[in-house]
Amino acid sequence: MQPRTSVGRRKNAIARVRLLDGSGKITVNKREFENYFPLEIQRDEIMKPFKVTDTMGRYDVMILVNGGGPVGQAGAVRLGIARSLVAIDEDARTALRGAGLLTRDPRMVERKKYGQKKARKRFQFSKR
Secondary structure, three states: OOOEEEEEEEOOEEEEEEEEEOOOOEEEOOEEHHHHOOOHHHHHHHHHHHHHHOOOOOEEEEEEEEOOOHHHHHHHHHHHHHHHHHHHOOOHHHHHHHOOOOOOOOOOOOOOOOOOOOOOOOOOOOOO
């Protein structure tokens, strides 16, 4: 099988994911999966597409991710893996769609406005 490449995005993070037939080895930016994502919650989030489609340990995953923080990167990787699994097996689409793993989360950070402290917070108002 030729490698399947997909892109996942979340907040400001962009993940390029390659799936190859293999033993389940995952590398992120040429580092081990457990070292790059030390929190168990993030690792579980990333492995969700494999759990839903029962393909745990069937593919080696090579991930290049940049931008954003760890939570955004984990979400981007999850979407990229789900899209790659659909590219390999179209039957996986219904299971992944049902679990909500193929939806791109559109929420982004709201920009700071001029004359204000932050995006919505204002400077203290003084009448006198």
